Amino acid sequence: MNGRTRLDRISFFLLHIWVLGVCGVVIGAFLVQLLGSELPCPLCLLQRMAMLLAAMGPMFIIRRTSVVGSDATSDFSTGFGMSILASVLGLAISGRQTLLHILPGDPGYGGAVFGLHLYTWAFVVFLVILLVSGLTLASGSLMVVGSRPGRSGAWSRITSVVFSVVILGNVVSTFVESGTEWFLPDNPTNYELLQEFREFLDARSSAGDQSVQKAN
Amino acid sequence: MVAAFIFILLFGTYVTLHREHRRSSLILFTISMILVTLLFLHHATDRLGLSF
Numbered sequence: 001m002n003g004r005t006r007l008d009r010i011s012f013f014l015l016h017i018w019v020l021g022v023c024g025v026v027i028g029a030f031l032v033q034l035l036g037s038e039l040p041c042p043l044c045l046l047q048r049m050a051m052l053l054a055a056m057g058p059m060f061i062i063r064r065t066s067v068v069g070s071d072a073t074s075d076f077s078t079g080f081g082m083s084i085l086a087s088v089l090g091l092a093i094s095g096r097q098t099l100l101h102i103l104p105g106d107p108g109y110g111g112a113v114f115g116l117h118l119y120t121w122a123f124v125v126f127l128v129i130l131l132v133s134g135l136t137l138a139s140g141s142l143m144v145v146g147s148r149p150g151r152s153g154a155w156s157r158i159t160s161v162v163f164s165v166v167i168l169g170n171v172v173s174t175f176v177e178s179g180t181e182w183f184l185p186d187n188p189t190n191y192e193l194l195q196e197f198r199e200f201l202d203a204r205s206s207a208g209d210q211s212v213q214k215a216n
Numbered sequence: 217m218v219a220a221f222i223f224i225l226l227f228g229t230y231v232t233l234h235r236e237h238r239r240s241s242l243i244l245f246t247i248s249m250i251l252v253t254l255l256f257l258h259h260a261t262d263r264l265g266l267s268f
Binding site: 042043045046049050052053056059060063064067075078082085086089092093096163164167168170171174175178179180181182183184186 | 217218219220222223224226227229230233234238241242245248249252253255256258259260262
C-alpha cells in the first residue's frame with residue numbers, strides 16, 4: 001500500500017467518524033430528553049438541526065466519492081464548505097443560548113452533563129467542527145478522498161443508516177413535542193401532541209356522556 | 217410544526233445525496249440553512265416584540 005492510498009483510507013475513515021460522532025452527540029441529547037424527561041427548547045432543536053447540517057458535509061463527500069464516483073476534489077471542498085456554514089450558524093445559536101444564561105445565579109436551561117449544559121457542549125462541538133474543517137481544507141490535497149466508485153462498504157452503509165435514523169427520530173420527536181402549534185414555546189413543559197390527543201379523547205367521552213343523559 | 221418540517225427537509229437533503237447530480241442536494245441544503253436561520257431569528261427576536 002503506498003502513502004497516497006493509506007492517507008486516502010484514513011481520510012475516508014475520519015469522515016465516517018465525524019458523521020457518527022455528530023450522531024452520537026444528538027443521540028446523547030435524545031437520551032437526556034427521554035431518560036431525564038427534559039424537553040428540548042426551540043434553540044436546542046435549532047442546534048440539533050445545525051449539527052445534522054454540519055454532518056451533511058462529510059456525508060455528502062462519502063456518498064459522492066463512494067457511490068457516484070465523481071470528481072473528488074470539488075466534492076471535498078463543497079462538503080467542508082457545507083460543514084463550515086452550518087457550524088457558523090450553530091455557533092451563533094449555541095452562543096446566543098449560552099449568553100442568555102451567563103449571568104451569575106442563573107441555573108441555566110436543563111441539567112448539566114459533565115459540568116456543562118447541553119448548549120455549552122454544542123458550542124464546543126461546533127467550534128471543533130469549524131477547526132477540523134479549516135485544518136483539513138488548509139492541508140490542501142493531502143486529505144482529499146480519491147474517487148471510489150462502487151465501493152460503498154459496510155461502514156458507509158452503517159453510517160448512512162444511523163444518520164437517517166437520527167434525522168427521522170428528530171422528525172417524530174419534534175412533531176410530538178410541537179403538536180399542531182406552528183412554533184414551540186420558549187420553555188416547553190409537555191408533549192403538545194399527546195396533550196391534544198388526551199383533550200380530544202376527554203371531549204369525545206364527555207360528549208358521549210351528554211348524549212346518553214339526553215337520551216335518558 | 218415548522219421545526220418538524222425543517223427536519224423533514226433535512227431528511228430530503230439526505231435522500232438527494234444518493235442522486236447522481238449534486239445540484240438538488242445543494243439546493244435543499246441551502247433552503248434548510250435559510251429556514252434554520254429564519255427560525256433562529258424568529259425565536260431570538262420573539263421577546264423583543266419585533267414579530268419577525
